[in-house]
Amino acid sequence: MKLFDVYPVNPINIVKGQGSLVYDDKGTEYLDLYGGHAVISIGHTNPHYVKRLEDQLHKIGFYSNSIEIPIQKELAEKLGHVSGKEDYQLFLCNSGAEANENALKLASFYNGKKKVITFKGAFHGRTSLAVAVTDNPKIIAPVNETDNAIFLPWKDEAALAQAFAEHEISSVIIEGIQGVGGIQVAPESFLQKIRSLCDTHNAVFIADSVQCGYGRTGKFFSHDFAGVNADIYTMAKGMGNGFPVGGIIISPKIQPAYGMLGTTFGGNHLACAAGLAVLEVMEQDNLVQNAATVGGYLISELKKFKQVSEVRGRGLMIGIELPAEFAHVRKELLFKHHIFTGEAKPNVVRLLPALNLTKAYADRFLEAFTTVLNQ
Numbered sequence: 001m002k003l004f005d006v007y008p009v010n011p012i013n014i015v016k017g018q019g020s021l022v023y024d025d026k027g028t029e030y031l032d033l034y035g036g037h038a039v040i041s042i043g044h045t046n047p048h049y050v051k052r053l054e055d056q057l058h059k060i061g062f063y064s065n066s067i068e069i070p071i072q073k074e075l076a077e078k079l080g081h082v083s084g085k086e087d088y089q090l091f092l093c094n095s096g097a098e099a100n101e102n103a104l105k106l107a108s109f110y111n112g113k114k115k116v117i118t119f120k121g122a123f124h125g126r127t128s129l130a131v132a133v134t135d136n137p138k139i140i141a142p143v144n145e146t147d148n149a150i151f152l153p154w155k156d157e158a159a160l161a162q163a164f165a166e167h168e169i170s171s172v173i174i175e176g177i178q179g180v181g182g183i184q185v186a187p188e189s190f191l192q193k194i195r196s197l198c199d200t201h202n203a204v205f206i207a208d209s210v211q212c213g214y215g216r217t218g219k220f221f222s223h224d225f226a227g228v229n230a231d232i233y234t235m236a237k238g239m240g241n242g243f244p245v246g247g248i249i250i251s252p253k254i255q256p257a258y259g260m261l262g263t264t265f266g267g268n269h270l271a272c273a274a275g276l277a278v279l280e281v282m283e284q285d286n287l288v289q290n291a292a293t294v295g296g297y298l299i300s301e302l303k304k305f306k307q308v309s310e311v312r313g314r315g316l317m318i319g320i321e322l323p324a325e326f327a328h329v330r331k332e333l334l335f336k337h338h339i340f341t342g343e344a345k346p347n348v349v350r351l352l353p354a355l356n357l358t359k360a361y362a363d364r365f366l367e368a369f370t371t372v373l374n375q
């Protein structure tokens with residue numbers, strides 16, 4: 001059988017990783033500033049993480065959700081503590097799309113309404129509802145088409161108010177910082193406006209934190225910068241540091257009834273062990289603060305480059321917009337300087353490194369970036 005090529009790939013076979021570094025099958029070392037698309041939160045093969053997963057695997061890896069699984073409660077408590085959202089309830093699933101799917105469904109169960117406000121540039125996943133609120137017609141199959149999704153211009157408060165006036169809105173789904181859309185930070189006033197309109201119209205505020213959440217921006221949720229609490233936060237990526245773990249946390253205002261949410265694999269013992277190990281390392285090593293400090297340093301240094309059109313983002317979620325003629329920069333960084341970066345648009349370099357990136361590695365990148373831009 002031939003493998004379906006999901007993405008265009010680089011001819012590099014990564015076989016090993018440690019912290020912010022990865023190694024190919026020839027032993028070449030690479031600096032990983034992409035973390036597999038924001039997935040690697042505490043670094044590759046973190047010893048505490050490996051040990052916790054290994055210990056769990058020796059005990060039991062999976063048993064169905066029909067029994068009590070104390071490690072799920074442990075994870076919920078830890079997440080409440082680290083995120084500061086102690087009074088929320090956690091539902092565990094397996095991916096970002098599944099988290100958003102459940103959040104949108106739960107919102108509609110809660111208020112009985114159907115319309116969802118989403119935004120130009122949004123990415124929420126590839127399952128039925130998640131794809132329907134994603135701004136990419138190419139990935140919406142005919143079966144996913146729905147007129148329940150209302151796409152509004154990004155950051156447009158007037159359009160937002162008008163949509164609420166004209167439709168019965170069930171929920172608003174918004175990334176605190178659009179990732180796939182090119183690292184676009186939602187203004188604080190915009191998030192506050194969404195909060196107040198949702199309150200007035202009994203709509204549910206869904207904060208897609210799959211890419212911008214979990215400490216990456218220097219606060220646990222990037223929506224926290226606006227001082228607002230969402231009704232549901234959706235998470236995945238960094239939650240398991242590579243092990244598939246997704247989840248939603250639900251504010252006390254919404255009490256799901258039995259049967260509304262469910263999954264076979266979600267919340268299995270191994271996933272919970274991975275999730276706990278991530279939070280333990282984040283807490284012990286103060287990684288949210290490190291993301292703020294090292295990310296802040298990177299952003300301010302990047303703003304000094306005269307060839308850079310714009311630097312966007314917060315903490316360790318950074319977009320570097322370059323004039324079109326610099327579209328080759330990522331290839332040069334990878335093949336000449338052995339640094340993995342991501343792409344947001346052909347001319348926007350996206351950095352999503354592990355949250356324990358050191359200043360020394362940030363400097364290694366800045367040096368290489370200087371060389372590439374000056375050539």
Ligand code: PMP
Nearest residue numbers: 095096097123124125179210211
């Ligand atoms: N939401 C956002 C903001 C994302 O960036 C992504 C993945 N790129 C998803 C949802 C979907 O996550 P998954 O691929 O785990 O389904």
